[in-house]
Every structure is written in structure tokens, then in C-alpha cells.
Amino acid sequence: MPSPSTLALYVATATIVLLVPGPAVLYVVSQGVRHGARAGVTAVLGIHVGTLVQVAAAVAGLSWLLLSSAFAFTVVKYVGAAYLIYLGVRALLTRQNAEMVEVGEPKSAARLFSEGILVNILNPKLALFFLAFLPQFVDPARGAVTVQIAVFGLVFVALGLCTDAGYALLAGAVGPWLRRSTRFLRGERYVVGCTFIGLGVVAALTPGRHDR
Numbered sequence: 001m002p003s004p005s006t007l008a009l010y011v012a013t014a015t016i017v018l019l020v021p022g023p024a025v026l027y028v029v030s031q032g033v034r035h036g037a038r039a040g041v042t043a044v045l046g047i048h049v050g051t052l053v054q055v056a057a058a059v060a061g062l063s064w065l066l067l068s069s070a071f072a073f074t075v076v077k078y079v080g081a082a083y084l085i086y087l088g089v090r091a092l093l094t095r096q097n098a099e100m101v102e103v104g105e106p107k108s109a110a111r112l113f114s115e116g117i118l119v120n121i122l123n124p125k126l127a128l129f130f131l132a133f134l135p136q137f138v139d140p141a142r143g144a145v146t147v148q149i150a151v152f153g154l155v156f157v158a159l160g161l162c163t164d165a166g167y168a169l170l171a172g173a174v175g176p177w178l179r180r181s182t183r184f185l186r187g188e189r190y191v192v193g194c195t196f197i198g199l200g201v202v203a204a205l206t207p208g209r210h211d212r
Contacts, residue, residue, distance in 0.1 A: 002137060002148055007155070010137045014156050017129070018163040023084055023199050027119050028164050029171045030091075031112060037172025042109050044164040046116020048157050053121050055153030058130040059146050081204035083122045087115075088196030 002010070021029075024047045032040025107115075120126055130153065138148045 032168045032171025033175040040168025042112040043116040046113035050117040050120030081200040084200030088193045092193035
């Protein structure tokens with residue numbers, strides 16, 4: 001098991017990483033603003049089921065494979081980038097007026113949950129994060145490396161649930177006010193769509209260790 005000092009340092013560093021907006025935060029906030037805090041929290045749960053999959057992959061050595069195999073990394077990287085770009089294009093092509101946003105049917109919980117899972121499963125940067133970040137805190141002298149990685153991964157998920165839920169609740173609180181703003185309604189889909197597309201392009205262009 002990690003030492004208390006190492007775990008404390010990891011918690012502080014991981015919290016900072018989680019608070020920096022990325023694909024997961026953007027998805028949670030956009031759903032919270034559009035459909036309310038409950039939708040945002042549902043998206044958070046899906047996001048971190050996806051994170052659990054990444055943690056399991058890290059424990060099983062898939063993250064190592066993604067960086068040791070140029071082909072495997074490339075496949076995951078481009079699938080993840082394509083999904084982000086798809087979300088962005090879909091947001092840009094969705095035309096909604098004020099009344100539709102205000103009273104329209106929200107996404108189902110199942111859809112929010114499943115989309116959240118995909119956002120983080122298909123995020124190669126998360127796999128890179130686990131492989132490049134976690135080893136800095138693993139000490140073979142403290143016990144089995146796989147157990148330590150699992151502990152750090154579960155701590156990351158727990159922290160992410162807290163930080164992303166905070167984003168979801170904040171988005172849900174300001175959502176009703178923003179949805180009454182015609183200017184916001186006209187510009188929101190462009191901001192969300194272009195940001196997702198930009199994140200997808202950045203993910204596609206992010207080099208692996210084979211490219212450096």
C-alpha cells in the first residue's frame with residue numbers, strides 16, 4: 001500500500017488534474033446546463049464507469065501495451081478522437097430554439113450514462129495519464145505494484161466523482177438562467193461543438209512515445 005505522505009501528494013496532484021476542464025468536464029457541464037443537475041450527475045456516473053475501465057486496463061497492463069505498441073496506441077487514439085469530433089459535429093448540427101431547449105424532452109438516463117462511459121473509455125489521453133502519472137507514485141518496496149496501481153486508480157475515480165459532480169451541480173444551478181438567454185442558446189452549440197472538435201483534433205495530434 002502507498003505511504004500516507006505519497007497518497008496525500010497523489011491526491012493533491014490528481015485533484016488539480018481533475019479540475020482542469022477536458023472532454024469529461026465539458027460533456028458533464030453541457031448536459032447539466034441543457035438538462036439540469038440530475039442529467040449532469042448521471043453523465044458523471046457514466047464518465048467514471050469509463051474511468052474504471054481505464055483503471056482496470058492499467059492494472060492489467062493495457063496502458064503499457066498502448067504505449068509499447070504503436071499500432072494499438074494509434075487505433076485507440078484515433079477512435080477516441082473520432083468520437084470527440086462526432087460529438088462536436090452533432091452539437092453543431094443540432095438546431096434548437098429557446099422553447100425547444102426549455103421544454104424539450106431531455107436525454108434518457110441510459111443515453112447520458114452510455115455516452116459518458118464512451119467519452120472516457122475512448123480517451124487515449126486518460127490511458128497516457130495513468131501510465132505516465134501513476135508510476136511516479138508506485139514504490140515496489142511498499143507491496144505489489146498492481147495493488148498500488150489499483151488503489152491510485154480507485155482514488156482517482158473517487159476524486160473525479162466529487163469534482164465532476166461539483167461541475168454538474170453548478171451547471172444545473174446556472175442552467176435555467178442560461179437557457180433563458182437567447183444569446184446563450186444561439187451560441188452554446190457553437191461553443192460546445194467547436195470545443196469538442198478541437199479536443200478531438202488535439203487528441204489525434206497528441207504524439208505517443210513512439211512519435212517522440
